[in-house]
Amino acid sequence: MKQLTSYEGQHCANCGTAMQGEFCHECGQSIHSVIKPMHGMIEETVETLLHIDGRIVHTLPPLLLKPGFLTLEYFSGRRVRYIAPFRLMFVLCVLAFFVFHLALDNMASRSLASMQPQTHLKSDPFKDADTPAKVREELRIELEKMEKIRNYEVVPKYAATELALSEQKMRQAANKRLTDLGAAPMSAASIAAPAVAASKDDDNEPFPDGMDNSGHMSQPFHIAWLPDMINERLTLWATRAIANWQTYKHGDARSSEEAKQRMINGVFGTLPQTMFVLIPIFAAMLALFYVFRRRLYMEHLIVALHSHAFMFLSLLLILLAGMLSTWLKPHGAWMAITLDWVEILLFWWIPIYLLIMQKRVYRQGWPMTVLKYLFIGWCYCWLLLFALIIAFVLGLAH
Numbered sequence: 303m304k305q306l307t308s309y310e311g312q313h314c315a316n317c318g319t320a321m322q323g324e325f326c327h328e329c330g331q332s333i334h335s336v337i338k339p340m341h342g343m344i345e346e347t348v349e350t351l352l353h354i355d356g357r358i359v360h361t362l363p364p365l366l367l368k369p370g371f372l373t374l375e376y377f378s379g380r381r382v383r384y385i386a387p388f389r390l391m392f393v394l395c396v397l398a399f400f401v402f403h404l405a406l407d408n409m410a411s412r413s414l415a416s417m418q419p420q421t422h423l424k425s426d427p428f429k430d431a432d433t434p435a436k437v438r439e440e441l442r443i444e445l446e447k448m449e450k451i452r453n454y455e456v457v458p459k460y461a462a463t464e465l466a467l468s469e470q471k472m473r474q475a476a477n478k479r480l481t482d483l484g485a486a487p488m489s490a491a492s493i494a495a496p497a498v499a500a501s502k503d504d505d506n507e508p509f510p511d512g513m514d515n516s517g518h519m520s521q522p523f524h525i526a527w528l529p530d531m532i533n534e535r536l537t538l539w540a541t542r543a544i545a546n547w548q549t550y551k552h553g554d555a556r557s558s559e560e561a562k563q564r565m566i567n568g569v570f571g572t573l574p575q576t577m578f579v580l581i582p583i584f585a586a587m588l589a590l591f592y593v594f595r596r597r598l599y600m601e602h603l604i605v606a607l608h609s610h611a612f613m614f615l616s617l618l619l620i621l622l623a624g625m626l627s628t629w630l631k632p633h634g635a636w637m638a639i640t641l642d643w644v645e646i647l648l649f650w651w652i653p654i655y656l657l658i659m660q661k662r663v664y665r666q667g668w669p670m671t672v673l674k675y676l677f678i679g680w681c682y683c684w685l686l687l688f689a690l691i692i693a694f695v696l697g698l699a700h
Contacts, residue, residue: 312333314326314328314329314331314333315331315333316329316331317329317331321333357383357384357385358385360383360384361383361384361385361390362615365390365608365611365612365615366612366615366616366619369655369656369658369659369662370658370659370660370661370662370663372384372387372608373604373605373608373659373663374662374663376604377601377604387604387607387608387611388607390607390608390611391581391607391608391610391611391614394611394614394615394618395574395577395610395611395614396574397614397618398614398615398617398618398621399570399573399574401618401621401622401625402570402617402621403566403567403570404625405621405624405625406566408625427440427444427472427475428440428441428475428476428479429479431479432483433483434480434483434485437476437479437480437483437485438476438488440476441472441473441476441488444472445469445472448468448469448472473488476488538699539695539696539699540699542698542699542700543695543698543699546561546564546565546698546699546700547561547565547698549561550562550565564700565697565698565700566697567697567700568696568697568698568699568700569693569694569696569697569700570697571697571700572692572693572696572697573690573693576689576690576692576693577610577689579689580682580685580686580689581603581606581607581610582603582606583685584606584609584610584682584685585599585602585603585605585606586599586602587678587681587682588602588605588606588678589602591674591677591678592664592674595664595666605659605663608659609656609659612652612655612656612659613652613656616648616649616651616652616655619644619648620645620648620649623641623642623644623645623648624641624645626641627641627642627645653679656675656679657671657672657675660674660675
């Protein structure tokens with residue numbers, strides 16, 4: 303039990319007011335000094351963490367398993383045991399999108415690591431080339447493919463040796479076919495010349511449609527009723543988006559991968575902000591459909607925050623279960639199957655939870671609740687699709 307401490311005779315170091323407790327009733331400054339021994343800082347940190355952990359224990363289980371419970375608790379004034387709705391939603395949103403991004407990166411890494419570079423030659427790669435020009439062109443194409451494979455950073459070291467051997471065999475096969483056709487064999491310099499010329503042509507390749515030679519849009523955005531600053535910003539976004547997409551589609555292997563990662567990071571960096579815009583719109587939809595329930599907009603906003611917090615928590619658990627299932631499949635198939643069922647149950651629990659929550663919070667009959675639930679869900683799906691499109695477009699311009 304915490305002992306009572308008397309602060310009689312002590313004064314606030316900030317304003318000089320006589321202290322009646324740990325905090326000054328005039329300026330709010332604490333009587334405790336921030337300059338303290340290291341063990342005191344450790345004790346304070348542990349106490350803060352335990353306090354937060356206690357609120358997490360009281361918040362997350364009912365958020366996941368009791369539809370509408372936290373919202374009704376807030377409406378009743380019992381709030382101190384639980385994490386605030388906005389903080390709860392914000393933390394779960396950031397965690398969910400972080401794990402989602404991590405899961406995508408892991409999937410991409412596994413797919414790239416499982417790719418075996420095509421370093422082994424066919425039995426006769428130039429048998430269909432009936433002229434020396436076709437042999438040279440086919441050799442140039444194959445050498446460019448090998449160069450793209452070599453530029454991938456994920457290619458293991460042993461593949462680089464195989465690529466060098468395959469390139470040497472490719473040159474020998476091309477010279478053999480040229481000899482069969484009665485043409486003079488090519489030297490190493492003459493073989494490399496077409497590839498160098500091609501790269502120079504690529505450097506002089508014109509900019510895509512809608513962009514000038516400096517890389518800017520030839521016809522910038524100009525919407526009459528928008529300020530010039532917004533039109534300039536739209537033009538800049540469009541220029542970046544076109545440049546990123548062209549680099550991803552037509553650049554070399556390394557620049558294409560960098561452009562793809564840049565766009566993915568941009569999308570995931572925009573998604574949380576987009577969701578923050580959707581939440582007040584969703585609250586406004588609830589206020590419109592339940593206008594006769596005589597609730598304040600702030601109450602509808604708390605419903606929206608708890609609903610999204612639950613969806614982000616469910617998404618986080620689904621992603622974690624999926625990643626754990628993928629990791630456990632080689633070691634224990636039955637555990638992976640169990641986690642797959644957990645994913646399915648969590649996925650179906652989301653719409654059921656939201657329906658029950660809407661019924662408990664607004665206390666209407668089931669027919670009217672289901673009708674409003676379906677219509678609100680239909681409108682929200684279109685809003686979410688629109689938000690995802692905006693996030694994707696802004697991500698392209700990252």
